[in-house]
Amino acid sequence: MAEAEEFVYRATVAPAETDPMLQLLIEGDIEVLGLMPWSSNGTFLTNVSRGDDHAPAIYKPHSGERPLWDFPGGLWKREVATWELSDELGFGLVPPTVARTDDRAPMGPGSLQAFVPALFEEHYFTLRERSDEDLVDQLRKLCVLDLVANATDRKGGHCLVDSEHRVWAIDNGLSFHREFKLRTVIWDFAGEAIPGAMLDPLRALVDEGVPHRLARWLDDAEVDAVASRAAGVLGSGHFPHDPTGSRYPWPLV
Template sequence: MTDPAPAGLRRQLLEGELSLLGQIPSASNLTLVCEAALDGTVVRCVYKPVRGETPLWDFPDGTLAGREVAARLIDAALGWDLIPETVLRDEGPPGAEFGPGMLQAWIDQPDEPPHPEPVEVFPANAVPDDYLPVLRAHEDDGTVIAVAHATTEQLHRLAVLDAVLNNADRKGGHILVDGDGRLYGIDHGLTLHTEPKLRTMLWGWAGEPAAEPLRADLAMLSDRLAGDTTFAASLCGLITGEEYQALAERVAALAAGQTLPRPPGQRAIPWPPF
């Protein structure tokens, strides 16, 4: 497989000829693995058709693909590049009659994942100093364990992005690390709701403001949300006007130093957590 230059990846996903490789059976929505071929270059990608979305009680039907693309646009506007390149396609690979959907660049992970991983389970009395515990539980034999996440700059940035996006589904398994140690977040269909929905495994920074450099990025995004009509039109083609306004308010508040949300009394952790 030959990787395109980063600047050409979006075009590759938008215009490449798709071929179906297989399905990810563990995904809650229909998720297909494809290749996109263009000008002699082939990249692997993930295709999630709107038709394969599982209906939810708290998110409108048929909107998850658009939310994934909107999340990527916001991430790219911040310059953080934590979400793989994501686009909308009118149709999937030939022979797969699923219609419009989201196409996202595939992230290759090493055969041996990092140890410990960004979100990891430890004995309750052995959580490393550079990890923050977010959940305690008992094993079947009564052993107390702790779920904790790392305190790296990349992961903090992802936690702030989740607060911006109002991400209702930040599972541990939705955090990927490639062979170069670069961190990515995936699965952003449950984002950008008008109501507070944050459910995450990254609660360790709750009650603290975003780091100063990130607040500077958020301030620039806040200005863009308020004054860039082209950017606004792109997002409002994917989410509602009310959702756009709620996004703008979250960004402005975090840029001004408002602390990251604290866990609600219930439904603070996505299920399953990994």
């Protein structure tokens, strides 16, 4: 197996049995290294190991969640669901994320996500200033993902970039609400036509239904809402406007 540090950069469109990072996250032992600062819920840096292979990962246990009035408990499931959606669409924007519900999860059931060694001085607002069209296209793709996932907390600091100029979306737990609750900093593309290559993957969600790999993490109303939002994006074909000016998270970064 290649060095574990390489795994976090790979696109995760392969099934679990052939993707080394997913296998490590699913089967590895979890050692908690410490609490991540500035997190509203319990978020832990861990080392995940299996034999000679190891990699850093972010563990978000259910037991560390603070109750919210507008979301049910189990935000960790929505972290997994966002990766499932990104992977199903072939977008590759979310670091590999799995559910750990076995007795080796040190604080109980939760999500385990590959840690991205990003350029942490960068965030959405610094990335948007760049003239790198490939990077900007990745941000457009993230906007499409967030529209379908109904991202409710896409802060600028939740958009990372690594040394290979690849964009990653993290902190995805506030998503998939049955009611439209989109709150994001990504409004720069409002009114633009969405590229066909970003729309085409949504057609299966509408024509064939939401796949089980995603639906299993949501309730029936939330699943129906995913298909409805995908249909809405396809029908419009354009990035939306925010006429109210109120669909921003706080703080912005």
